[in-house]
Amino acid sequence: MTEFKIHNTYGNKKEVFIPNDPENIKVYACGPTVYDYAHIGNARMAVVCDLLIKVLKEIYPRVTYVSNITDIDDKIIEAATENNTPIEELTNKFSKIYNEDMLVLGVQLPDLQPRATQHIDKMINLISNLIENDFAYFTNAHVLFSVKKYSNYGKLSTRTQEEQIAGSRVEILEFKDDPADFVLWKPSEDDQPGWESPWGRGRPGWHIECSAMSEKTLGLPFDIHAGGQDLIFPHHENEIAQTCCAHKFNKPQDYAKYWFHNGFVTVEGEKMSKSTGNIKLVNNLIKSIPGEVVRLALLSSHYRQPLNWSESTIKQSKNTLDRYYRFLYDTKDQETNEKKIETTSNKVLDALCDDLNTSLALAELSNILDNKNNQTKSTTKTQLLCAGKILGILGESPSKWLGYEDQGEKFDVSLIDKLIQDRIKARNNKDFTLADSIRIELNNMGIEIEDTQQGTKWRKK
RNA sequence: GGCCCGGUGGCAGAGUGGUUAUGCAGAGGACUGCAAAUCCUUCCACGGCGGUUCGAUUCCGUCCCGGGCCUCCA
Numbered sequence: 001m002t003e004f005k006i007h008n009t010y011g012n013k014k015e016v017f018i019p020n021d022p023e024n025i026k027v028y029a030c031g032p033t034v035y036d037y038a039h040i041g042n043a044r045m046a047v048v049c050d051l052l053i054k055v056l057k058e059i060y061p062r063v064t065y066v067s068n069i070t071d072i073d074d075k076i077i078e079a080a081t082e083n084n085t086p087i088e089e090l091t092n093k094f095s096k097i098y099n100e101d102m103l104v105l106g107v108q109l110p111d112l113q114p115r116a117t118q119h120i121d122k123m124i125n126l127i128s129n130l131i132e133n134d135f136a137y138f139t140n141a142h143v144l145f146s147v148k149k150y151s152n153y154g155k156l157s158t159r160t161q162e163e164q165i166a167g168s169r170v171e172i173l174e175f176k177d178d179p180a181d182f183v184l185w186k187p188s189e190d191d192q193p194g195w196e197s198p199w200g201r202g203r204p205g206w207h208i209e210c211s212a213m214s215e216k217t218l219g220l221p222f223d224i225h226a227g228g229q230d231l232i233f234p235h236h237e238n239e240i241a242q243t244c245c246a247h248k249f250n251k252p253q254d255y256a257k258y259w260f261h262n263g264f265v266t267v268e269g270e271k272m273s274k275s276t277g278n279i280k281l282v283n284n285l286i287k288s289i290p291g292e293v294v295r296l297a298l299l300s301s302h303y304r305q306p307l308n309w310s311e312s313t314i315k316q317s318k319n320t321l322d323r324y325y326r327f328l329y330d331t332k333d334q335e336t337n338e339k340k341i342e343t344t345s346n347k348v349l350d351a352l353c354d355d356l357n358t359s360l361a362l363a364e365l366s367n368i369l370d371n372k373n374n375q376t377k378s379t380t381k382t383q384l385l386c387a388g389k390i391l392g393i394l395g396e397s398p399s400k401w402l403g404y405e406d407q408g409e410k411f412d413v414s415l416i417d418k419l420i421q422d423r424i425k426a427r428n429n430k431d432f433t434l435a436d437s438i439r440i441e442l443n444n445m446g447i448e449i450e451d452t453q454q455g456t457k458w459r460k461k
Numbered sequence: 462g463g464c465c466c467g468g469u470g471g472c473a474g475a476g477u478g479g480u481u482a483u484g485c486a487g488a489g490g491a492c493u494g495c496a497a498a499u500c501c502u503u504c505c506a507c508g509g510c511g512g513u514u515c516g517a518u519u520c521c522g523u524c525c526c527g528g529g530c531c532u533c534c535a
Binding site for chain 2: 323
């Protein structure tokens with residue numbers, strides 16, 4: 001069996017992946033808080049996790065992938081108030097858009113997509129358990145987790161409590177026993193959403209939902225817990241503390257064995273932020289850029305490295321895909337055997353099995369094409385499609401991708417045909433000035449001309 | 462202040478103790494009336510300084526620079 005290696009944030013090194021149960025790999029990824037459109041950073045997490053799942057599925061018979069939707073949160077409450085929209089309407093709208101946008105990027109839906117508001121009972125149970133066992137305390141209408149009660153607190157993010165205090169940027173609530181303690185349950189005002197609980201009407205803190213939903217949907221322990229790099233602290237650290245204490249586990253691995261975190265996206269070299277106004281929304285990008293281009297761009301650097309989003313990244317990804325689609329177009333009549341994984345496309349899988357080395361995988365993909373004269377076209381095509389399938393690319397119709405098909409856009413096809421005929425006549429008459437001016441005219445219409453052995457072809461640029 | 466991660470050719474971006482990453486761009490050539498596409502050839506590299514070594518871009522130390530986290534954040 002192929003060996004899969006994964007960088008584990010817990011321990012901070014690459015490890016050979018050894019599943020808890022090889023018959024069913026269980027993965028949980030912290031999903032979006034749905035109060036706005038997803039940005040390219042959200043998409044990176046979704047695409048990278050999607051790739052992780054695709055690779056695991058190549059190796060293991062069954063993979064269960066859970067990724068939640070956070071649909072109760074102070075930011076959501078704020079956004080709902082601002083837009084004068086009921087919370088449920090807002091979260092339904094943006095979770096639907098999130099899934100639609102991710103689908104365009106070739107991201108498959110998780111097997112389960114639990115919502116926080118549907119697991120309040122489970123959260124209340126967990127919190128009660130933590131209070132009963134003296135890991136948490138009730139004060140001033142809040143339930144707080146007592147960080148000092150968990151000896152492994154800080155192990156994931158490799159920081160000690162003293163270090164955090166040195167930073168002195170921890171929110172100080174008057175009634176906290178310890179500044180590092182975090183909220184499990186907080187009271188809701190009458191105009192805020194809330195649920196009845198042993199501690200009065202209120203709502204959960206942010207971290208408890210993932211502890212509740214991951215346990216409920218996957219059982220413990222599960223194999224991989226994923227999310228963005230910024231979630232390492234405090235979110236995942238707190239999840240570990242809650243779950244481990246509730247179950248009297250000591251080691252974080254008893255909750256989840258491997259901790260998988262993707263790096264950030266910057267935009268033209270700068271961090272994405274609302275203040276600089278450079279947040280790239282997926283919903284906008286896919287209006288002008290094919291989803292596959294966005295996906296490939298997001299996979300062009302290693303998932304733990306920072307990724308710079310720029311015009312040239314997009315352009316390169318587009319060029320790369322065009323090259324593959326041209327080959328697929330030229331070989332559109334070739335039979336393929338996609339069930340058969342050929343040697344070279346295995347190299348793509350091998351690269352991905354080394355902690356998702358997408359850069360190397362894409363280099364191997366390129367090698368498949370470079371090797372095309374040493375083997376049958378059918379073999380090359382098969383290899384390309386197999387590799388593309390794992391990467392989640394090359395799934396479109398080549399003629400549509402390259403613009404040879406009418407894509408429902410308003411082109412005057414009869415005019416184009418007439419101009420092409422005029423140009424052919426001009427060329428036959430060796431009137432190249434006229435021929436070139438017709439080509440420029442077509443170009444200005446967004447049409448590119450290709451003179452091939454089979455005659456003149458046109459495509460949408 | 463603490464913790465973590467990086468610094469590779471014009472750009473993007475892997476990897477390795479001694480041998481070509483890869484893509485785009487550039488140069489030359491084939492093809493073409495010219496283009497486009499395709500193919501062939503080719504230039505360009507490992508932040509600074511020490512150390513280990515027969516040999517380091519790769520290991521160690523140190524310095525400089527950049528990014529992230531420590532508060533909500535993918």
